[in-house]
Amino acid sequence: MGGPRFEPVRTVRAYERIVEQVEEAIESGALRPGERLPSERDLMGQFSVSRSTVREALRVLQARGLVRSRPGDPNGAEVQPFSPAALHKSMTTLARVEELSLGELVQFRMVLDASANLLAARLRTDEQLAEMDAAIAAMRAAVEVGYDAFSAADIAFHDAVARASRNKLIQICTDVVRSIVLGLVSGKIAAAADREALMRQSIGHHEEVLAAVRAGDGPLAARLSRQTMYDYYVGYVPEEERPALRALLE
Amino acid sequence: MGGPRFEPVRTVRAYERIVEQVEEAIESGALRPGERLPSERDLMGQFSVSRSTVREALRVLQARGLVRSRPGDPNGAEVQPFSPAALHKSMTTLARVEELSLGELVQFRMVLDASANLLAARLRTDEQLAEMDAAIAAMRAAVEVGYDAFSAADIAFHDAVARASRNKLIQICTDVVRSIVLGLVSGKIAAAADREALMRQSIGHHEEVLAAVRAGDGPLAARLSRQTMYDYYVGYVPEEERPALRALLE
DNA sequence: CGTAGCCTACTGGTCCGACCAGTGCACTAG
DNA sequence: CTAGTGCACTGGTCGGACCAGTAGGCTACG
Numbered sequence: 001m002g003g004p005r006f007e008p009v010r011t012v013r014a015y016e017r018i019v020e021q022v023e024e025a026i027e028s029g030a031l032r033p034g035e036r037l038p039s040e041r042d043l044m045g046q047f048s049v050s051r052s053t054v055r056e057a058l059r060v061l062q063a064r065g066l067v068r069s070r071p072g073d074p075n076g077a078e079v080q081p082f083s084p085a086a087l088h089k090s091m092t093t094l095a096r097v098e099e100l101s102l103g104e105l106v107q108f109r110m111v112l113d114a115s116a117n118l119l120a121a122r123l124r125t126d127e128q129l130a131e132m133d134a135a136i137a138a139m140r141a142a143v144e145v146g147y148d149a150f151s152a153a154d155i156a157f158h159d160a161v162a163r164a165s166r167n168k169l170i171q172i173c174t175d176v177v178r179s180i181v182l183g184l185v186s187g188k189i190a191a192a193a194d195r196e197a198l199m200r201q202s203i204g205h206h207e208e209v210l211a212a213v214r215a216g217d218g219p220l221a222a223r224l225s226r227q228t229m230y231d232y233y234v235g236y237v238p239e240e241e242r243p244a245l246r247a248l249l250e
Numbered sequence: 251m252g253g254p255r256f257e258p259v260r261t262v263r264a265y266e267r268i269v270e271q272v273e274e275a276i277e278s279g280a281l282r283p284g285e286r287l288p289s290e291r292d293l294m295g296q297f298s299v300s301r302s303t304v305r306e307a308l309r310v311l312q313a314r315g316l317v318r319s320r321p322g323d324p325n326g327a328e329v330q331p332f333s334p335a336a337l338h339k340s341m342t343t344l345a346r347v348e349e350l351s352l353g354e355l356v357q358f359r360m361v362l363d364a365s366a367n368l369l370a371a372r373l374r375t376d377e378q379l380a381e382m383d384a385a386i387a388a389m390r391a392a393v394e395v396g397y398d399a400f401s402a403a404d405i406a407f408h409d410a411v412a413r414a415s416r417n418k419l420i421q422i423c424t425d426v427v428r429s430i431v432l433g434l435v436s437g438k439i440a441a442a443a444d445r446e447a448l449m450r451q452s453i454g455h456h457e458e459v460l461a462a463v464r465a466g467d468g469p470l471a472a473r474l475s476r477q478t479m480y481d482y483y484v485g486y487v488p489e490e491e492r493p494a495l496r497a498l499l500e
Numbered sequence: 501c502g503t504a505g506c507c508t509a510c511t512g513g514t515c516c517g518a519c520c521a522g523t524g525c526a527c528t529a530g
Numbered sequence: 531c532t533a534g535t536g537c538a539c540t541g542g543t544c545g546g547a548c549c550a551g552t553a554g555g556c557t558a559c560g
Binding site: 263264265299300301302303306320321322323324325 | 513514515516521522523
């Protein structure tokens with residue numbers, strides 16, 4: 001006590017510092033999507049490391065979704081536009097190793113979608129309303145075509161609402177969680193005997209939601225959207241998880 | 251048209267298949283946290299690839315937070331328990347490259363925290379209520395100590411609420427987004443001249459929220475928690491973003 | 501003169517062999 | 531029985547090598 005407070009030295013791997021530098025360049029905007037990194041052989045000169053080290057750094061950057069390399073490309077790795085792929089990957093991992101239940105996922109979707117509708121009722125433009133109209137029309141047309149087309153139109157509707165919320169975080173999380181949920185249940189829905197009735201019911205619910213959004217009644221839109229999602233998925237959620245879902249419905 | 255529909259062949263890198271196999275083993279539970287992978291030199295034998303390839307695969311797995319290697323460790327890489335670190339990383343990247351505004355982040359926290367409170371009002375145990383009581387007591391005690399202690403107690407309160415919601419996704423996303431927000435504003439709060447008044451006001455708000463949770467009034471708890479967060483952060487949100495935040499307040 | 505096709509100079513993907521600084525464990529000397 | 535010392539192994543890094551693939555310039559043909 002009393003002496004100088006030494007901090008434990010942290011050994012930093014060479015490849016980590018390369019990752020940091022490139023990451024900083026990308027996140028600060030010095031490197032924009034579409035631009036190219038120098039070739040691996042150039043980079044080993046610039047960083048004064050071996051190619052193995054450069055490559056390990058590039059692997060990490062690629063795993064984070066920041067760059068992409070293609071064999072034979074005369075240019076170096078390409079800086080990628082942001083995509084939620086990495087977010088999606090880690091959330092999917094989370095869902096598997098933490099054993100996220102379908103109930104939790106659906107509950108989260110109810111929360112996000114309701115919030116998106118609440119905001120959309122306030123902030124939507126007429127153009128976005130038209131997109132939602134078009135999506136519902138597509139849903140109606142898709143009932144005859146098949147579940148895949150219906151699901152695509154359904155997604156388009158929810159995406160339009162999410163965009164109208166003007167919150168990118170809501171948009172992206174909605175997208176990520178939805179794809180995980182659909183990965184779990186889409187097979188079951190497609191195989192359900194009464195799927196046509198389900199689809200028609202869902203369309204009616206979506207129309208009610210849209211009417212509330214159009215009228216600017218955010219709380220109503222939020223409540224209806226929660227109910228819509230509950231009705232659509234409750235059949236696939238185990239009995240014991242349903243009360244937690246219903247807790248969101250008042 | 252009419253001929254057999256060929257699919258484009260996707261060349262799969264060797265290291266990717268190693269990643270897939272190890273990932274599968276971990277996510278399926280065949281490899282549990284704390285267990286060790288074989289050494290890199292063993293793995294090159296098992297997968298019939300060179301060590302460089304093994305190492306690139308391990309770098310990817312490490313970037314995803316699934317394993318961790320330590321130089322000198324006589325055992326191989328250690329399988330890690332899930333941590334939201336990877337999720338945090340990709341969301342932080344998202345916040346930077348997509349230029350997520352503080353307004354969007356705070357709005358998202360309002361949504362998550364309100365939902366957590368809504369659920370907590372229904373599902374909380376007496377033990378969790380006690381934790382929330384303790385956290386508020388700590389907040390009160392910390393006003394004299396300093397902002398860091400206050401912030402820690404504040405986090406403890408919100409964590410207790412999130413746990414009481416019994417939704418791991420809400421817990422983790424709350425945690426991740428909160429740390430990003432605090433990274434943006436904690437310096438400003440600590441330097442604010444009227445921070446003591448802000449802290450006292452915040453404590454009062456938290457007490458009201460807790461009372462609603464204790465009474466089982468979910469909608470009230472949700473509304474109060476939104477207001478609490480709004481009041482706490484609105485000073486740091488640009489004027490033009492505030493209407494979107496207020497849209498959540500009715 | 502225009503174009504089809506080849507050639508070359510690169511790229512990234514993979515392999516090999518080597519060295520170093522650490523770590524844990526068994527063995528040994530006290 | 532313990533304290534200390536090697537040793538055998540680890541991951542981190544290096545350098546060189548080869549391969550398959552690509553793009554773009556060059557050539558030769560029409």
